Amino acid sequence: MDWDKLxxxxxxxxxxxxxxxxxxxxxxxxxxxxxxxxxxxxLDTTLFHRHARGLILTEQGELLFDATKSMNKRIDAxxxxxxDSEEEIFGVLRVTTTTGFGSLWxxxxxxxxxxxxxxxxxxxxxxxRVLDLPMREADVAIRMKEPxxxxxxxxxxxxxxxxxYASPDYLKEHGTPQSLEDLSNHRLxxxxxxxxxxxxxxxxxxxxxTNDIKATLSVNNYFxxxxxxxSNLGIGVLPDYIIEDFPSVVRVLPDVESGxxxxxxxxPEELRHSKRIEAFRDFVQEEIxxxxxxxxxxxxxxx
Numbered sequence: 001m002d003w004d005k006l007x008x009x010x011x012x013x014x015x016x017x018x019x020x021x022x023x024x025x026x027x028x029x030x031x032x033x034x035x036x037x038x039x040x041x042x043l044d045t046t047l048f049h050r051h052a053r054g055l056i057l058t059e060q061g062e063l064l065f066d067a068t069k070s071m072n073k074r075i076d077a078x079x080x081x082x083x084d085s086e087e088e089i090f091g092v093l094r095v096t097t098t099t100g101f102g103s104l105w106x107x108x109x110x111x112x113x114x115x116x117x118x119x120x121x122x123x124x125x126x127x128x129r130v131l132d133l134p135m136r137e138a139d140v141a142i143r144m145k146e147p148x149x150x151x152x153x154x155x156x157x158x159x160x161x162x163x164x165y166a167s168p169d170y171l172k173e174h175g176t177p178q179s180l181e182d183l184s185n186h187r188l189x190x191x192x193x194x195x196x197x198x199x200x201x202x203x204x205x206x207x208x209x210t211n212d213i214k215a216t217l218s219v220n221n222y223f224x225x226x227x228x229x230x231s232n233l234g235i236g237v238l239p240d241y242i243i244e245d246f247p248s249v250v251r252v253l254p255d256v257e258s259g260x261x262x263x264x265x266x267x268p269e270e271l272r273h274s275k276r277i278e279a280f281r282d283f284v285q286e287e288i289x290x291x292x293x294x295x296x297x298x299x300x301x302x303x
Contacts, residue, residue: 002038002039002042004035005035005036005038005039005042006039006064006068006071007025007068008021008025008027008032008035008036008039009035009036009039009047009064009065009068010065010068010069010072011024011025011032012032012036012048012055013047013048013055013057013061013064013065013068014065016054016055016056017054017055018032018033018036018055036048043060043064045058045060046058046060046061047060047061047064048061070135073135073136074136076136077136077268077270077271089117089119089120089275089276089279090117090119090120090276091119091120091121091276092121092122092123093120093121093122093123093139093140093276093277093280094123094125094138094139094140095122095123095124095125095138095139095140095141095142095280096124096125096126096127096131096137096138096140096141096142097124097125097126097141097142097143098126098127098128098142098143098144098221098222099126099127099128099221099222099223100221100222100223100225100239101142101144101222101239101241101263102124102126102142103126103223104222104223104226104239104241104242104245105241105242105245106124106142106284107124108245109287110122110124112283112287113279113280113283116279116283117279120276120279120280122280125138128195128196128197128221129196130143130147132149133147133149133152133266133267133268134149134150134151134152134268136268139267139268139271139274139276139277140265140266140267140271140277140280140281141264141265141266141267142157142263142264142265142266142284143263143264143266144160144198144261144262144263145198145261145262145264146262146264147264147266149266151268151269151270152266152267152268152269153266153267153268153269153272154264154265154266155264155265155266155281155285156262156263156264157263157264157265157284157285157288158262158263158288158291158292159260159261159262159263160239160240160241160260160261160263161200161239161240161257161258161259161260161261162198162200162201162204162237162238162239162240162257162258162261163237163238163239163240163251163254163256163257163258164235164236164237164238164251164252164253164256164257165229165235165236165238165242165249165250165251165252166229166234166235166236166249166250166252167229167230167231167232167248167249167250168248168250169232170229170232170233170234170235171250171252173232174186176252177235177252177253178253179253180208180211180253180256181211181212183208183211183213183235183253184211184212184213184214186213186215186234186235187215187216187217187233187234187235188208188209188213188215188216188217188234188235188236188237189216189217189218189219189225189228189229189233189234189235189236189237190205190208190216190217190218190219190225190236190237191205191218191219191220191221191222191225191237192218192219192220193205193206193218195220195221198261200258200259200260200261201237201239201258201261203258203259204237204256204257204258205237208237208256215234217233217234222238222239222242225237225238226238226242226246226249229249230246230248230249235252239261240257241291243295243298244291244294244295244298247298265281265284267281
């Protein structure tokens with residue numbers, strides 16, 4: 001099958017328009033149209049329904065589009081491996097993680113990575129949805145559970161726990177709770193129980209809600225919870241990795257915490273030799289070690 005025709009078909013299917021596909025490919029609309037007709041004749045099938053608002057894939061077109069998407073992802077993976085130099089770290093690295101971890105822990109540390117590798121460009125995708133690494137929706141992931149997808153290299157980075165925190169100003173005005181029962185006199189700020197989150201955090205929130213808590217503020221990510229806490233709105237359920245970068249928040253009810261949540265770094269087996277992956281992995285591991293040492297120093301100074 002003609003690879004060039006498949007490339008043009010994929011662009012048309014992705015854009016839903018001959019004109020837009022032609023602009024991307026630097027071809028005229030008529031040239032694109034001729035290639036699509038030739039491909040349909042070669043396959044003896046119709047790939048698109050022509051509609052006033054654009055092109056719609058037929059059932060046969062959908063099958064071919066699924067195949068070209070898979071081909072494109074594998075070509076991207078091969079290209080990434082080819083471009084990884086033995087001496088230089090450069091190009092785009094697509095990193096996915098949760099909104100909370102990405103915005104509160106990872107992003108503040110990225111200047112160090114850029115300082116070391118100025119030609120590396122990070123495309124940071126923050127969302128709770130688990131992206132498909134083998135299908136190249138991202139190159140590397142940091143997740144709050146061990147990835148279940150096959151053909152992945154996994155590295156356990158650390159364990160975290162969800163704990164209770166408040167601002168000094170809030171506690172000065174509203175008092176510091178001494179028991180779980182005292183939480184009924186405070187506003188609890190937590191991640192919405194209907195949103196995707198780690199099970200340990202969900203269980204902690206559900207347990208806290210059994211204490212006749214009358215006032216709550218729920219947010220769909222931990223970044224929002226933290227902003228509410230430092231704005232003196234109440235007592236928040238937050239991951240303990242925030243302490244290093246937000247030392248002003250105060251831990252409340254130190255005996256109350258979730259179970260351990262493992263943090264994993266994962267990437268596709270086919271990117272095992274990627275220099276960009278290697279640089280990012282080593283950077284994160286170095287930052288984890290520095291993070292642990294800092295927390296140990298903070299704990300020693302407080303005793």
